[in-house]
Amino acid sequence: MTDAVNFADPIKTKSKLLRPRDAATLLIVDRSGPVPTVLMGRRHMRHKFMPGKYVFPGGRVEPYDGRMPCVGELGESHATRLAMHLRRVSEQRMRGFALAAIRETCEETGILLGRKTDAAPRAPHESWKAFEDAGVVPDLSGLQFVARAITPPGRPRRFDARFFVADANLIAHQIDGIITPDSELDALVWIPVSEAKTLDLPNITQIVVGELAKRIEANFDPAIPVPFIRMINKKSVRSEL
Secondary structure, eight states, X not given: OOOOOOOSSOXXXXXXXXXXXXXXXXXXXXXXXXXXXXXXXXXXXTOSSSTTOEEOSEEEOOTTGGGSOOBSOOOHHHHHHHHTTOSSOXXXXXXXXXXXXXXXXXXXXXXXXXXXXXXXXXXXXXXXXXXXXXXXXXXXXXOEEEEEEEOOTTOSSOEEEEEEEEEGGGEEEEOTTOOOXXXXXXXXXXXXXXXXXXXXXXXXXXXXXXXXXXXXXXXXOTTSOOEEEEEETTEEEEEEO
């Protein structure tokens, strides 16, 4: 289930401020053609929350995500930046962020990122069963951490979202029939990165598209700082990780 992250202007609510939940989002980039393209999905118009907006696949990090068997590890610089400004740091939690992005992408698009294997990975939860059935083990070595953003206070939903990028060559399997007129994302598009901002995007998605373009131009140099966007004393603050 998608819980798209909302970073638009605050709305008034009488409910007490919510603690943001960990979330993860994945940008899949295809650089095999003449121009790089990125995968985006359109949220169904029936949604009360950001109907019709184009977003990247993503959603909440679940406790079982860090227990999913995987191969490879995030690069050292990405793991270090993921751990910044966290009170509780563990290898399983850091791995869980990246794995949640992969799982949510599968649930919303049918795309499984990883490696085919004869020894199917044992799913720790039903949400990971598609990987076990397809004989695909998630591969973290190709993911890059590129942005973090926390939904401002005063929202009915709040997320502490980590954005990752993966190359399309990591796609190991695709399940048909995930996108239907009634699914949460009712359309998928591979759009040139240079044109992505022409779509109807949430504010944070526009920012992350800009970060993606910057990284493509720099051939994904791991030295590029990771933006961290949040509210401090009622002001939007952008720092670097």
